[in-house]
Amino acid sequence: MKKSNSILLTALCFCFCISYGKAQQCGKLKMWYDKPAKVWNEALPIGNGRLAAMVFGDPSNEKLQLNESTFWSGGPSRNDNPDGLSVLDSVRYYIFKEDYQRADMLANRGLTAKQLHGSMFQTVGDLNISFNGNKNYTGYYRELDLEKAVFTTTFKVDGVTFKREVFASQPDQVIVIRLTADKPGKLTFTTSFDGPLQKTSKALDAQTLEMTGLSSTHEGVTGQVKFDARARIINTGGTTAIEGNKINVINANEVIIQVSIATNFTDYKTLSTNETEKCANYLSAVEKKPYSSILKSHVAAFQKYFNRVGFDLGISPAAKLPTDVRIQNFSKKYDPALVSMYYQFGRYLLISSSQPGGQPANLQGIWNGSVYPAWDSKYTININTEMNYWPAEKCNMSEMHEPLIQMIKELSETGKQTAKTMYGCDGWVAHHNTDLWRICGVVDFANAGLWPMGGAWLSQHLWEKYLYNGDLKYLESVYPVLKSACEFYQDFLIEEPTHKWLVVSPSISPENFPDRHSSALSAGTTMDNQILFDLFTKTIKAAKLLKKDSDLMAEFQKILDRLPPMHIGVYGQLQEWMGDWDNPENKHRHVSHLYGLFPGNQITPEATPELFDAARTVLVHRGDVSTGWSMGWKINLWARLLDGNHALNLITDQLTLVDPVNSGNNGGTYPNLFDAHPPFQIDGNFGCTSGITEMLLQSHDGAIDILPALPDDWKKGSISGLKSYGGFEVSVSWVNNQVQKIVIKSNLGGNCRLRVPNEVKLAGGKSMVTASGENSNPFFETVKVKTSLISASAKLQPVNLKKTWLYDLPTKAGKTYTIIRK
DSSP states (O other), X not given: OHHHHHHHHHHHHHHHHHHTHHHHTTXXXXXXXXXXXXXXXXXXXXXXXXXXXXXXXXXXXXXXXXXXXXXXXXXXXXXXXXXXXXXXXXHHHHHHTTOHHHHHHHHHHHTBOSSOOOOOBOOOEEEEEEOTTOSSOXXXXXXXXXXXXXXXXXXXXXXXXXXXXXXXXXXXXXXXXXXXXXXXXOEEEEEEEEOTTEEEEEEEETTEEEEEEEOOOBTTBOOOOEEEEEEEEEEESSEEEEETTXXXXXXXXXXXXXXXXXXXXXXXTBOOOOHHHHHHHHHHHHTTSOHHHHHHHHHHHHHHHHTTOEEEOOOOGGGGSOHHHHHHHTTTSOOHHHHHHHHHHHHHHHHHHOOTTSOOOBTTBTOOOOSSOGGGGOEETTTHHHHHTHHHHHTTOGGXXXXXXXXXXXXXXXXXXXXXXXXXXXXXXOOSEEOTTOOXXXXXXXXXXXXXXXXXXXXXXXXXXXXXXXXXXXXXXHHHHHHHHHHHHHHHOEEOTTTOOEEOOSBOBXXXXXXXXXSOOBSSOHHHXXXXXXXXXXXXXXXXXXXXXXXXXXXXXXXXXXXXXXXXXXXXXXXXXXXXXXXXXXXXXXXXXXXXXXXXXXXXTTTOHHHHHHHHHHHHHHOSOOOHHHHHHXXXXXXXXXXXXXXXXXXXXXXXXXXXXXXXXXXXXXXXXXXXXXXXXXXXXXXXXXXXXXXXXXXXXXXXXXXXXXXXXXXXXXXXXXXXXXXXXXXXXXXXXXXXXXXXXXXXXXXXXXXXXSOEEETTSOBOEEOOSSOSOGGXXXXXXXXXXXXXXXXXXXXXXXXXXXXXXXXXXXXXXXXXXX
């Protein structure tokens, strides 16, 4: 019976691939729609790391909403509260006396920023292309080809087929629009710029539009970022004419529009670039290049990164439908190809919003249609920015990580003054938010912003990158940042009165507070302790590898030894605070105290089974349905709990269609596959891509774990090009939930320890060596945490693990090894 069903499904897939080849090309990675976008959350994103556009695809009034990564409100600025030192001791005193309301009042007066709570990432404006007579169209089709990073729209009007192609070229640093028709002389339209922050908008000549503008003044900081945007119109056939601040194109056969945008931003301290010259130079460099050449170099540059990873879960008849309909139907219809497309959409977004030499992806990546975006579209560094970069290394996009690494280096400079001004400490500190100007002070209010751990969490990315690349020169370049971060806590940590542990105070467990308290302020929260454990452990390891600062590392080790252990509370839960204050009915979106499970590796099933069970209890208490990014985090967490079926349930929740206008309160996915917090936040997209990877490959627990959290429904599939610790590149295929083939490329050499769900052997028949003892590969060294404190009332469940096989494979750098099912 099962075999017959399989044959029938294969036949159906074959038939629909023939019938619907234009739309899907048998499952190629194309998001497609049968109607134009009416609102921003239906438009489709293109970007090259610096320039971005949301493309609507309206036949009558095409619109490209434009962004440039350095166009932010204000200008170089700081937000340190100079009164910090005068209230710090008092805030700590009241926290330890459990007078949290008094502590909160003092903290808001003396530690929270007095005025500046961060600048805003702002829209440049729109490029409009208006056609008369295109309202009565037929055969409409709109797509975003994720493999080529090209947007395309086609439709018919009066028997003429019109086509538009749009992409953002990284090599040429322009957005390119190509307009064609299948009959000559049919392209007649008007194009213009407009924007809420424009200063001028005019036609420079009959082929060039220009719009200039200035960023907003915000919270007392004068807007100082100037932009220059230009559109060059290159027509084949027909004529062009100026009409006020617009250009009319009449009866052309083909039109190429090249859009360039530049700002006066030089770096976070300086605004000295000539934006007019920079903008004009980009256009001059590309003006005479053939469209085919520009497109070819764009696709090659994009695919250099995108094509490294392939993912296939099979295809079903559901894939013949438009993407928005597939999202709407996902919970009811078997559509594995939507999962693989959503996964690759996350990779597409990171490549498109974070390129070497540019700015990191912010709360909305690089796409924002507002002057006043939600949460200013800043860098929220108590989870969201870090989540943006969870896929970078493991999904083989290491270069996309570089803008974040650079921002951390810059924060380590600005954060030194914050540490000294606010707390009288050496080293550097950042709180829960930053922006283009690398502010490090306390943003918003104490209950949200008084979390002096943002820099410490960001610093984990510095070490994580080393675990993948093994590059000691790179490690040496980031070591001063790690060391300086530790030096801040060397000064800042305070002894708590009961156990004499060293704790962070004042602090919070991000954005949550115990029901019994009137404030979030606390000391020694679980997440803080976990992050500090990682920071000091990894800095000590880095120093040892680099043969530096042995005496200082001895001091750091003493601090490490005095950090609090994790606590398991009365409900069998991992406590969020040192006090047993958790409410099992609390459904808060943040699960900060599970940092030690993911992205950390302090909680594992064999080394810490009690903590492993306690972490699971927390997730059960919090529930699945939440905001978009929170569901993304939970997918990673359930994958680390080795429960692929539960992780897939969350993917299904994530792929729930959200109304693009009336979003409601729960997370899900907009028609354009953007994550709905709501509103749109890009971290949910990146978090889900990371979580799917964790379901298929993990390398945090002493070995490369193959298919550790494979759901029952993903019976057959393959994924290629994933990266693991130790510089291994891994490809896996499976059938009936059993590994069929593993291909491993060793970039650094060393022992490759594999954990697999079934017995395997080397291709050619040679047996694999059963692993024993500790993994000799230093990149897989596991951590040993303090024994947890467990409430006498806690009822813990034993951890039952599926049977796996553990093998050791000695490898040489540059060699590839093939392993097959035994």
